Structure formats: C-alpha cells, structure tokens
Amino acid sequence: MITQKLTIAGIPAIIWGEQAAKIFIAVHGNMSSKSDQVIEIFAEKMIPLGYQVLSFDLPEHGERKNDPRPCKVQEGVNDLTSIIEYVKTGWEHISLFACSMGAYFSLLAYKEADLKQCLFLSPVVDMERIINNMMTWFEVSKEQLQSEKEVVTPIGQRLYWDYYCYVKEHPIDLWNKPTSILYGSNDDLCEIDTVLNFTRQFNCDLTVMEQGEHYFHTKTQLDFFSNWIEKQTCQGMNKMMKIRNEAVADYQQVEAITRKSFWNLYVPGCIEHYLVHVMRSHKDFLPELDLVIEIDHQIIGNIMYTKTKLIDETGAEKDILTFGPVCILPEYQKKGYGKKLMEYSFKQAVALGYEVIVIFGNPNNYVSRGFKSCKKYNVTLENGTYPAAMMVKELKPEVLDGRKWVYYQSPVFEIDEQAAIRFDAGLESREKKYQPSQEEFFINSQAIIP
Incomplete structure (x- = not known):
C-alpha cells in the first residue's frame, strides 16, 4: 500500500493511497497514532474504492509523543482545523473517519464542515460526562480542579480545569451529516445511553458489536470492524x-x-x-x-x-x-x-x-x-x-x-x-x-x- 509521509502545519501526517479525487480524514483516539491498526485496515478498505486517507498524530501521540503541548481539546480542535484547511486545497469530496476522543474533537472542529460521510468507531460524544465520572471515581472536586488547574489521577490520566471549562462552554449542538457509528456493548468509557441519545438527536446509524470493547484490538473485533466498513462503504459508494x-x-x-x-x-x-x-x-x-x-x-x-x-x-x-x-x-x-x-x-x-x-x-x-x-x-x-x-x-x-x-x-x-x-x-x-x-x-x- 502506497503511503506518503508529510508535515502539515507542524503536524506529522500520512497520506495513504495513490492520488484520488476523494479523501477521508482519519482521526485516531487516545493512546493511539496516525498509523494505528484500525486506520491501516480502514485505508486498505477505502483505497480500492477510489479514496485516499489522511491520518495524523494528535499532541502527545505518535511522533509527537514528546510534544510539550498537552493533548487538550483546544489543541485538538486547532490541529483538526489545520488538517481540513490543507485537505480543502487538494480535494473537494471530503469524508471523515474518527475514533474515540478523535470523534469528539471532530464534532467540535467540523460541525460546520461539508463532509460527505462520517464513520465513527467507539466515539466519545459526551466528554463532560466522562470528565465528571473520572472526578467522581478519583474523588476530585470541581473546587480542587479549579484551584490546582491540573490533577493527575491514579491511572495516569490528567484532568485540566481549562479543558473542563472548554467542554462545558462548547456543547455538541450541531451535527447534520450522514453518520454511522460502531459501538462495543462492553465499552467501559462511553455509556450506551449517551451514544443512543446522540444517534437519536442527530439521526445517525448505529451498529452495536456484542462483547465489543471501547478499544477494538482483538482479531474478532477487528474482523467485525472490517466487515462494518465494507457495509458502510461498498454498499453505498460504488453504486450508480x-x-x-x-x-x-x-x-x-x-x-x-x-x-x-x-x-x-x-x-x-x-x-x-x-x-x-x-x-x-x-x-x-x-x-x-x-x-x-x-x-x-x-x-x-x-x-x-x-x-x-x-x-x-x-x-x-x-x-x-x-x-x-x-x-x-x-x-x-x-x-x-x-x-x-x-x-x-x-x-x-x-x-x-x-x-x-x-x-x-x-x-x-x-x-x-x-x-x-x-x-x-x-x-x-x-x-x-x-x-x-x-x-x-x-x-x-x-x-x-x-x-x-x-x-x-x-x-x-x-x-x-x-x-x-x-x-x-x-x-x-x-x-x-x-x-x-x-x-x-x-x-x-x-x-x-x-
């Protein structure tokens, strides 16, 4: 599979596939990277259908692992904006594939974008609820977070006051794009009711994999993901x-x-x-x-x-x-x-x-x-x-x-x-x-x- 490494506004990126008129922007999730296995599988499925795929590293991930900028929502939104502005210079037919946290950043950065199709894997659609859950689990009060600005949890995850404020001030209130979601029934990060509420509010298609997890990584899960991609693409994009x-x-x-x-x-x-x-x-x-x-x-x-x-x-x-x-x-x-x-x-x-x-x-x-x-x-x-x-x-x-x-x-x-x-x-x-x-x-x- 042909790949081209490049840097876009200081962001390490990969373009998968030969020159094509259509492209998917691929946004990875937490503890992942631009060359994650699901992105590689996705590119393998899309290239024969006449697409290229552009993936990139978010702050503190992949080639940016030592990036001094933390992977906050503000930074993520800025990076995604830079990526789509670059893509607009070479492609008119733009679609989106996003995983986990990357889907949340996309919902904020691309709510006004003209995206032909959106495919989400284990998307985070209610970040405020996830932060509130973590604060409850690790007994971090809002007053403590506001005072200390940054709190490191026992699992190594950092909570930021400015991140929390940004999330509260920027609710997901617009997403009028053809969107399909793949969700695992054993997802321990995003509760099913939040995903169902999102799909109802924004008229999305939802597929639930029984025993699937938030992080699709086993052979069974990846095979299911691969088949799901085929159903979402081959049945809709190659028809006259x-x-x-x-x-x-x-x-x-x-x-x-x-x-x-x-x-x-x-x-x-x-x-x-x-x-x-x-x-x-x-x-x-x-x-x-x-x-x-x-x-x-x-x-x-x-x-x-x-x-x-x-x-x-x-x-x-x-x-x-x-x-x-x-x-x-x-x-x-x-x-x-x-x-x-x-x-x-x-x-x-x-x-x-x-x-x-x-x-x-x-x-x-x-x-x-x-x-x-x-x-x-x-x-x-x-x-x-x-x-x-x-x-x-x-x-x-x-x-x-x-x-x-x-x-x-x-x-x-x-x-x-x-x-x-x-x-x-x-x-x-x-x-x-x-x-x-x-x-x-x-x-x-x-x-x-x-």
Missing part, C-alpha cells in the same frame, strides 16, 4: 445513482416506498402514501418537480412539490413552493441520498423560476439544507403564529425583503382520513404501533415560537 422525474409506471412503487418510510414514524401507521396517491391529480401538483432517486436502477426515494403562496399586508401574492412527502428507504438513509435529492430539486426549482420554499418538518433534518425558522423571514400562518416546524428557504437571497407574509398551504394537504384508511386497507397488512419518534413529532408540531 440517478435522479429523474417520476413516470406513471413508478406510481405504485413510489407509494410503497413512501408507506415503508413513514410507517409508525409520526403516528401509528401513516397516511403519506395516500397523500402521494391523490396529490398527482391535484391542480397544485408540479410534475416537473416530481422526482425519484435510483441506485443501480432501483428507486430508493422520492420528493414531490406543490404550488402554494404567500400574501403580504397589502394583499400582494407571491407564488412559492412546498415539498412533501420526501423520503428515502430506511436501509438507504443516513448515506447522503436525501441531501442529493433535495439539492437537485432546488436547482430544478430555480430553473423553473421559483424563489422561495416553505415546508413543515423537523428542523434537524432541514437546517443543514439552508432552511431557517419562518420567524426569521416574518412568515406566519393565517392566525399570526410562527410554528417551530415551519421553515423557509430563499432560493433567491433577500427576495422576501423583511415584509410580513402569511403562508397559505395548498388544499391538497387536507387529507380525508377515512379515505386514507380505506386506501390503506387494500394494501399489505402492517402492524401499527407506538414508537418514540411519534412523541417527538407531536412536540415539534405543537410548538409555537413566541
């Missing part, structure tokens, strides 16, 4: 993708995909597939923006647009768009396909002369695509309220110019629930049940911004 308009022959399949994607998500069962069924014949439906996404000639998702309008205080109307349903089959989610479908549709909408899109949805799914709170654009419902779930995207900057606008939704969304029930009764039976996402939907849909 195509976005096109929906055809009549696609109708039944698209409705089935919509049903599968939304089933039990917002309520027990769903009605979105019936909405798709009736939407196509409505006067507000836009067949030009009725799109499907294919992988290897197989439809995996769709997006549908309808015309709607805004009216300002003078009564002037503005024709705009809304979309929905938009969905990706569950097995293809969190791999960037939804992003690609939406971005493509935005370009098509601009080409058709539209300037604004208003939608209702979970902000976590759409703010990374340029949507903002309706209140920031002074767009209300007829009753004058600003729903938290209502978001606006300007396809033409500043086109709404600060005026107060009232949003009028297309009547196509006024679903006859009894008709939807009858329609669903003619399809394959599926179990209706409760799941936590329904409560999240209820909260989001009822929330009003004051």
Whole structure:
C-alpha cells in the first residue's frame, strides 16, 4: 500500500493511497497514532474504492509523543482545523473517519464542515460526562480542579480545569451529516445511553458489536470492524445513482416506498402514501418537480412539490413552493441520498423560476439544507403564529425583503382520513404501533415560537 509521509502545519501526517479525487480524514483516539491498526485496515478498505486517507498524530501521540503541548481539546480542535484547511486545497469530496476522543474533537472542529460521510468507531460524544465520572471515581472536586488547574489521577490520566471549562462552554449542538457509528456493548468509557441519545438527536446509524470493547484490538473485533466498513462503504459508494422525474409506471412503487418510510414514524401507521396517491391529480401538483432517486436502477426515494403562496399586508401574492412527502428507504438513509435529492430539486426549482420554499418538518433534518425558522423571514400562518416546524428557504437571497407574509398551504394537504384508511386497507397488512419518534413529532408540531 502506497503511503506518503508529510508535515502539515507542524503536524506529522500520512497520506495513504495513490492520488484520488476523494479523501477521508482519519482521526485516531487516545493512546493511539496516525498509523494505528484500525486506520491501516480502514485505508486498505477505502483505497480500492477510489479514496485516499489522511491520518495524523494528535499532541502527545505518535511522533509527537514528546510534544510539550498537552493533548487538550483546544489543541485538538486547532490541529483538526489545520488538517481540513490543507485537505480543502487538494480535494473537494471530503469524508471523515474518527475514533474515540478523535470523534469528539471532530464534532467540535467540523460541525460546520461539508463532509460527505462520517464513520465513527467507539466515539466519545459526551466528554463532560466522562470528565465528571473520572472526578467522581478519583474523588476530585470541581473546587480542587479549579484551584490546582491540573490533577493527575491514579491511572495516569490528567484532568485540566481549562479543558473542563472548554467542554462545558462548547456543547455538541450541531451535527447534520450522514453518520454511522460502531459501538462495543462492553465499552467501559462511553455509556450506551449517551451514544443512543446522540444517534437519536442527530439521526445517525448505529451498529452495536456484542462483547465489543471501547478499544477494538482483538482479531474478532477487528474482523467485525472490517466487515462494518465494507457495509458502510461498498454498499453505498460504488453504486450508480440517478435522479429523474417520476413516470406513471413508478406510481405504485413510489407509494410503497413512501408507506415503508413513514410507517409508525409520526403516528401509528401513516397516511403519506395516500397523500402521494391523490396529490398527482391535484391542480397544485408540479410534475416537473416530481422526482425519484435510483441506485443501480432501483428507486430508493422520492420528493414531490406543490404550488402554494404567500400574501403580504397589502394583499400582494407571491407564488412559492412546498415539498412533501420526501423520503428515502430506511436501509438507504443516513448515506447522503436525501441531501442529493433535495439539492437537485432546488436547482430544478430555480430553473423553473421559483424563489422561495416553505415546508413543515423537523428542523434537524432541514437546517443543514439552508432552511431557517419562518420567524426569521416574518412568515406566519393565517392566525399570526410562527410554528417551530415551519421553515423557509430563499432560493433567491433577500427576495422576501423583511415584509410580513402569511403562508397559505395548498388544499391538497387536507387529507380525508377515512379515505386514507380505506386506501390503506387494500394494501399489505402492517402492524401499527407506538414508537418514540411519534412523541417527538407531536412536540415539534405543537410548538409555537413566541
């Protein structure tokens, strides 16, 4: 395997593989290095797929073992920033692989970065909790740490007051990127509930290896890791993708995909597939923006647009768009396909002369695509309220110019629930049940911004 050693802003690094258009930044964990075994395995898997991998040593690790700078979060964030700035000069398609502490540094340093895919192994996602745990285990009080600034624990791990303050002042509150996580059930550093909370908050894919540890090092663990990498990459990156308009022959399949994607998500069962069924014949439906996404000639998702309008205080109307349903089959989610479908549709909408899109949805799914709170654009419902779930995207900057606008939704969304029930009764039976996402939907849909 071809490797090239180099130094980036004083940081020893390795680029694995021949020149390629795509690259993964690899960030190692504590007591590891840029040439760690998992990074080597990762590079071996990625190079045949047309990627290079860039790994580097964090302070006090690898070639920097005697670095006078301690491996604090502040130093780590600075180093990761230097690395990605270098990578941007030679690659446009950038992804991330990070382990343990390296994942935590990445969550802080790269929260605004355009990363195509993120793969985390045993990630630290709640550093404050880990520090608090260590302080409890070794009977170190906050007052002691604040007074002494640095405390060496019996296991040799150092606790720093400035590190602790930085962690508390910089919570992980943004991570809108396709992310998959591999976690060991016997991880003794990161509790499973913290990982589950993170995956729910940021819509990540999670794989748990039974009997896996925080540090994947045994043959069984490394084999599992290797297979996991193959599933996350080979199944998603080497396939032919195509976005096109929906055809009549696609109708039944698209409705089935919509049903599968939304089933039990917002309520027990769903009605979105019936909405798709009736939407196509409505006067507000836009067949030009009725799109499907294919992988290897197989439809995996769709997006549908309808015309709607805004009216300002003078009564002037503005024709705009809304979309929905938009969905990706569950097995293809969190791999960037939804992003690609939406971005493509935005370009098509601009080409058709539209300037604004208003939608209702979970902000976590759409703010990374340029949507903002309706209140920031002074767009209300007829009753004058600003729903938290209502978001606006300007396809033409500043086109709404600060005026107060009232949003009028297309009547196509006024679903006859009894008709939807009858329609669903003619399809394959599926179990209706409760799941936590329904409560999240209820909260989001009822929330009003004051």
